Amino acid sequence: MPKAPSQPRQGVPENYEGVVNLITQDYAQLSAGFQQIARFLTQNPNVVALESINALAEKCGVHPSSLVRFAQHLGFSGFKHMQAVFQTRIATAAPGFRERIRALDSELSRYSGEGPLGHLKQLVIRDMAALEGLLEGVAEEDLVVAAELLATKDTIYIAGQMRSEPIAQLLRYLLTMLHRRVVLLDPAGGLAAEMAETMTDRDMLVAIAFRHYAKEVVTICESAGERSIPVIAITDSQLSPLAKDATVLFTVPEDEYTFSRSLAAPICLVQGIAVATAARLQPDKQEAPRIPTVTEILRNRAARRTPQTARQ
Known part of the structure; x- marks a missing residue:
């Protein structure tokens, strides 16, 4: 049975x-209709700030009147009143942020429908916008807390399936190169949930999932939360099922793509988290933190063995 629309509330949120x-x-x-609007608003705040109600309704897949009713449910007099809060967010962001967003939108309109190269250019421009959003959306204190957990916990469990699997694989590689003990909760063999049950309060979980959220990853994250195991969640919004159990929450809003959603922003985020962890593990280094490659590790091992071979 569909949920009945809830009643408007008293009071208006003062900011985004x-x-x-x-x-x-x-x-x-x-x-269900209001949930659809809620997901769109939280994942596309820049679009909400800059476009008309008709354009937003089309992108959201609802009638414009639904956006008005949703705004009134939150306590606003109408959609324009709510949109002003989103516009204030951009106005108070980093200098030039609004201009960059408009420039990217202009570039997108230039390269629509121009064959394979045009499609590539659209993908690149959308990724540029996603990376710009990453700079605005990630807080330094969250990176510090994440690095502390990744640097100090006994074992790091990582869960990421379907489209999130490449992100999980990259994070496992980077943390392994930093000599951290890592367990990838790979669904192959059907034992991911059982492996996750071996986590203790000395360990931690990195859970990665975007819509449509992998059920097993959600279950593993909920289990960790119930047992007070620290969780770093990488997902698409505060409405994600991973958010409620997250010790540290990183949200990477996603734009719609014709074939799939891009991994550029979450991959960049994972690299940033790994570099922050390297800095935490290398406090005495004067130069920038480094994550060695397999080739460098093998070369260093060979160099350490050479003097021993010479003495023999």
Whole structure:
């Protein structure tokens, strides 16, 4: 049975963070249509700030009147009133941020429908926008806490399936090169959930999932949360099922692509987290933190063995 639309509330969120917090609080009780709008608003705040209600309704897949009713449910007088909060977010962001967003939108319109090269250019421009958003959306304190967990916990368990699997594989590689003990909860063999049950409070979990969220990853994350095991969650919004159990939450909003959603921003985020961990593990180094490659490790091992061979 569909959920009945909830009643409008008293009071208005004063800023974008207030809107997101309110949506997160109410999400489970919203109707299916309102949940669809909620996901769009939290994943595309720049688009919401800059485009008309008709354009947003088309992208969101709803009638414009639904956006008005959703805004009123949150306590606003109408959609324009709510949109002003999103516009204030951009106005108070880093200098030039709004201009960069408009420039990227302009570039996208230039390269629409121009064959294979045009498609490539569109993908590159969208990835540029996603990376710009990553700079605005990741807090330094979250990177510090994540690096501390990854540098100090006994074993790091990583869960990422379907489209998130390449991200999980890269993180395992980078952390292994930093000599951390890592367990990839690979679904092959059907033992990922059972392997996750071996986690203790000396360990931690990195859970990676985007819509449509891999059920096994969600289950593993919920189990870790129930046992008070620290969780770093990498997902698409505060409405993700991973968010409620996250010790550190990294959100990477996703744009729609014709074939798939891009991995550029989450891959860059994982690399940034790994470099922050390297810096935490290498506090005495004067130069920038380094993550050695397999080739460098093998070369160093060979160099250490050479003097021993010479003495023999």
